[in-house]
Each structure stands twice: as structure tokens, then as C-alpha cells.
Amino acid sequence: MQGVGFRQATRRRALELGLSGWVRNSPDGSVRVHAEGPAQALAELLDFLQRGPRGAHVTGVEAQETKAEGHEQFAIRGVSAGEFVVQEHAATARHFDLRLQVGGAMRSWAVPRGPSLDPAARRLAIEVEDHSIAHNAFEGSTEHGAVLLWDRGHYEQGGRVAWPQALQRGHAVFVLHGHKLHGGFALQRTRAGEKPQWLLLKRRDEHARPGSDVVAEQRASVLSGRTLDDLLGAPGTQRPPR
Numbered sequence: 001m002q003g004v005g006f007r008q009a010t011r012r013r014a015l016e017l018g019l020s021g022w023v024r025n026s027p028d029g030s031v032r033v034h035a036e037g038p039a040q041a042l043a044e045l046l047d048f049l050q051r052g053p054r055g056a057h058v059t060g061v062e063a064q065e066t067k068a069e070g071h072e073q074f075a076i077r078g079v080s081a082g083e084f085v086v087q088e089h090a091a092t093a094r095h096f097d098l099r100l101q102v103g104g105a106m107r108s109w110a111v112p113r114g115p116s117l118d119p120a121a122r123r124l125a126i127e128v129e130d131h132s133i134a135h136n137a138f139e140g141s142t143e144h145g146a147v148l149l150w151d152r153g154h155y156e157q158g159g160r161v162a163w164p165q166a167l168q169r170g171h172a173v174f175v176l177h178g179h180k181l182h183g184g185f186a187l188q189r190t191r192a193g194e195k196p197q198w199l200l201l202k203r204r205d206e207h208a209r210p211g212s213d214v215v216a217e218q219r220a221s222v223l224s225g226r227t228l229d230d231l232l233g234a235p236g237t238q239r240p241p242r
């Protein structure tokens with residue numbers, strides 16, 4: 001049932017009907033839909049799904065009742081929202097910078113201990129100033145230390161609330177597709193103010209690795225294969241884009 005704008009058409013119809021939830025493509029070629037709202041509107045969405053958008057060939061629709069998830073949007077899931085990078089950074093102290101593309105900028109958090117694939121690990125993440133997308137590809141030694149491109153890829157925005165409101169409210173769920181980091185993560189704000197503090201958490205899914213320490217196990221740059229110590233020992237400095 002995929003293709004022919006099925007997800008876009010489903011979202012459009014759901015919004016017309018005042019429904020919330022999500023639509024996503026499954027690896028088996030089917031389209032999965034989660035919808036919440038009044039029974040009459042749900043029946044009309046089901047009617048739409050049985051016909052599909054123009055040009056669609058609907059082979060069958062299976063419907064079942066499920067638990068309400070409390071969505072405030074009707075989102076298309078499984079679609080890239082942009083780039084993400086994690087840069088290991090030696091400055092006054094070593095830390096990792098997580099950057100997510102939101103609109104035209106990279107929203108950024110300094111994570112002293114780095115990200116983890118262990119759902120039990122709650123990593124402090126201090127919100128820092130946005131960086132430019134041009135900074136994503138930067139790696140090298142700098143005047144005061146070095147920056148290593150530890151991981152990069154693209155990410156999906158998830159959760160019940162649309163972005164960027166989810167960030168404004170202090171709870172943002174996302175899915176990373178990197179070289180080292182995969183699967184669902186959440187950023188939970190724990191302290192507002194001048195330097196907002198968050199926790200970076202790995203969600204429990206098939207990509208979770210309980211007991212692992214990915215930053216210790218995989219130190220090499222995804223760009224060059226070098227480590228931060230290699231960069232700190234290398235001659236010459238570069239000026240990174242902001």
C-alpha cells in the first residue's frame with residue numbers, strides 16, 4: 001500500500017477529521033496508522049484507508065482497537081527531520097556535543113559523559129548555543145583543543161507533541177540513524193533558566209544495549225578513524241565554523 005503519497009494523503013484526511021496520531025511505512029510494504037479521536041471520525045478515516053488516495057491499490061485493511069497514546073498532532077513517522085552529529089570536544093574539559101538540526105540551525109547540548117545506548121544511563125546534557133550546519137563536518141585541532149566527529153547521520157522527530165514545541169515544553173523524543181547511535185532517545189529538561197539542564201536517555205527498543213558504554217568502546221572518528229588524542233597530538237590548528 002506504500003507510495004502514491006499514501007502517508008501524506010492519510011495525514012491530510014486525518015487532520016480534516018480532527019484526528020491525532022501517526023502514519024508510517026512498515027518494512028513489509030504495508031502502511032501503519034495510529035489514530036485517536038471520535039468514533040465517527042475514526043470510521044471516516046477507515047473508509048478513506050479502504051479506498052486510499054488516487055492511484056492506490058489497497059489490498060486490505062486490518063483495524064484493531066489499541067491504547068490511546070495522547071497525541072497532539074497527526075505526524076508522518078519514519079521521515080528524516082535533518083542531520084544530527086555528535087562531536088567529541090576537548091576544551092577546558094572533555095565532553096561530547098549532541099547537535100540536532102531544527103529548522104536551519106543545529107540545536108546543541110554539551111553532554112559531559114557522552115551519549116549511551118544503555119537505557120539505565122541518564123546523561124546530563126547542558127543546552128548550549130546553536131551551531132551552524134556548516135560546523136557539522138568539522139574535525140581537527142583548534143587553538144584551545146580539538147573537535148572529533150564521533151558520530152553523524154540523520155534523525156526522526158517523534159513523540160506525541162510536534163517539534164519544535166516539544167523542545168520548548170522540555171520533553172523531546174527522537175530516533176537517531178547514525179554509525180554508532182541508533183534507535184529512540186529522549187531529551188528531558190530538568191532545570192530551566194540561563195543554562196538549561198536536560199537528561200539524555202536511550203529509550204528501550206531493539207537498539208538498546210544494556211550495560212554498554214559506547215563512547216568508551218568506539219572512540220574513533222566516523223570521518224577519519226582517528227581519536228581525540230590523535231588530534232590533540234597533531235601539529236597545526238584550524239578555525240572551525242561557528
Ligand code: MN
Nearest residue numbers: 089096097110
Ligand atoms: Mn563543546
